[in-house]
Amino acid sequence: MRLNPVLERLTPYRAGPPLAEVRRQYQLDRISILSANEVPWGPFPEVVEAMKSVLDGLNRYPDGACNELRDIIAEQRGVDAECVTFGNGSCELLMLLGQAFLSPQHHVVFPHPSFVMYRLIALANGAPYAAVALKDLDYDLDAMLAAVRDNTSLLIICNPNNPTGSYLEPEVMRGFIERVPPEVVIVLDEAYDEFVTSPRHEESAAWLKDHPNLVILHTFSKVYGLAGLRVGYGIAHPDVVQALDKIRQPFNVDSLAQVAAVTSLRLPDRMEERRRRIAEERDRVAARLHDMGIGYHPSEANFLLVDVTGLGIPGPEVAQALLERGVLTRSGYAMDCPGWIRVTIGEVEEGDQFLSAIAELRTAGGGV
Structure with missing residues (x-):
């Protein structure tokens, strides 16, 4: 086969692991999908x-x-x-x-x-x-x-x-x-x-x-x-x-x-309602992170970039540790943002699951 030589410089895009596989591997009843910047709601x-x-x-x-x-x-x-x-x-x-x-x-x-x-x-x-x-x-x-x-x-x-x-x-x-x-x-x-x-x-x-x-x-x-x-x-x-x-x-x-x-x-009113709900949850999650002493970057999108350098485990391990606790996020180490994770804003219950998991990791391994 005579492939285009530019392909040697490219790698396929890799999506996250299948949810069924994650549930089975880590014995999870509930998973919060906060990794792909989707909204938690389907079509109107x-x-x-x-x-x-x-x-x-x-x-x-x-x-x-x-x-x-x-x-x-x-x-x-x-x-x-x-x-x-x-x-x-x-x-x-x-x-x-x-x-x-x-x-x-x-x-x-x-x-x-x-x-x-x-x-x-x-x-x-x-x-x-x-x-x-x-x-x-x-x-x-x-x-x-x-x-x-x-x-x-x-x-x-x-x-x-x-x-x-x-x-x-x-x-x-x-x-x-x-x-x-x-x-x-x-x-x-x-x-x-x-x-x-x-x-x-x-x-x-x-x-x-x-x-x-x-x-x-x-x-x-x-x-x-x-x-x-x-x-x-x-x-x-x-x-x-x-x-x-x-x-x-x-x-x-x-x-x-x-x-x-x-x-x-x-349906512009429905879109505005979603904008409002995402903004409120983004502000709530950001405030909780601030109260825990965890840094984040100010955002006008439906996600937050969260600083994971001060947790009780090494930064490169945080996304996997969250996954094992039922929270899918995107590791900054895979996006040339070492020391950070990207967390999509979802439902309040999903935000609470993330905040609970990150609080647990904050004190893991003897961290403060």
């Missing part, structure tokens, strides 16, 4: 009913242009319909952007640590890249600008950032965008934007008219509880949309996903 009830109503039509291909979904997003975001594009999750849009803009001659800049897909699309397209280190777990915007070269095609920034939860306020983000050369496409990944509660939050799609090099990504996998359906969208200049349309597969968003997404967007 109205969404479930809407999906049921179209099951009989699954013998037909979906609307390849996502017309109904395109129109409602364009209306809600205040952009022209031709400025909206769709993917099988926002991950597919990132991969398409890599194919459209990256090559061995085209450079990309992204922060690190951040979402793993940014590095992957660079490697998959043989593109040179600058992974700009965070500064105290926050973005170093001056360093990101300094990393831009004459051949830089893409600059990617996740706001709020995954895995830190750091958030750039609109005035800071706008100022940064204005400093990026106009020939560089700026990908603003807002996968966690629906969780932001900052009073200064703005609709970033409004910036597109002044910055045609801006691409804004959103997903239905997070606050809307549709991670199992895989649907995301981008807002961009029509030239970018047309470029992605040239290389995306036909019918890349299935019928159920389109119906679920459209119905979800018609």
Whole structure:
């Protein structure tokens, strides 16, 4: 077999262990899944009913242009319909952007640590890249600008950032965008934007008219509880949309996903309720960690990055110890955040299970 040589630099994405296996191995009756930044609730009830109503039509291909979904997003975001594009999750849009803009001659800049897909699309397209280190777990915007070269095609920034939860306020983000050369496409990944509660939050799609090099990504996998359906969208200049349309597969968003997404967007009050509940639980967990003397990084997302260096066991062992206690988290040692774990915000009962387990580990092995 003559495989593409770039594959030698890539490793497959590995999801967590199957829950049935975890239950069996550790004899657990209850598991709190706080590892993948999902919400603890499924689709809104109205969404479930809407999906049921179209099951009989699954013998037909979906609307390849996502017309109904395109129109409602364009209306809600205040952009022209031709400025909206769709993917099988926002991950597919990132991969398409890599194919459209990256090559061995085209450079990309992204922060690190951040979402793993940014590095992957660079490697998959043989593109040179600058992974700009965070500064105290926050973005170093001056360093990101300094990393831009004459051949830089893409600059990617996740706001709020995954895995830190750091958030750039609109005035800071706008100022940064204005400093990026106009020939560089700026990908603003807002996968966690629906969780932001900052009073200064703005609709970033409004910036597109002044910055045609801006691409804004959103997903239905997070606050809307549709991670199992895989649907995301981008807002961009029509030239970018047309470029992605040239290389995306036909019918890349299935019928159920389109119906679920459209119905979800018609229920803004339900989305706001979820935002409020996540924010309240995030604040509660953060306050409890503070009371225990355990550090965390301020977050505007649906997760917290928690400091595990002061516990009674070594930091690299914490995620496994929590797993054995029925709490799935994401080890920072697997995300180039040594000394930390990322904990998704779930139900109150899940938060309590995590807090109980971390309190136990705080005193394990003779720790204080």
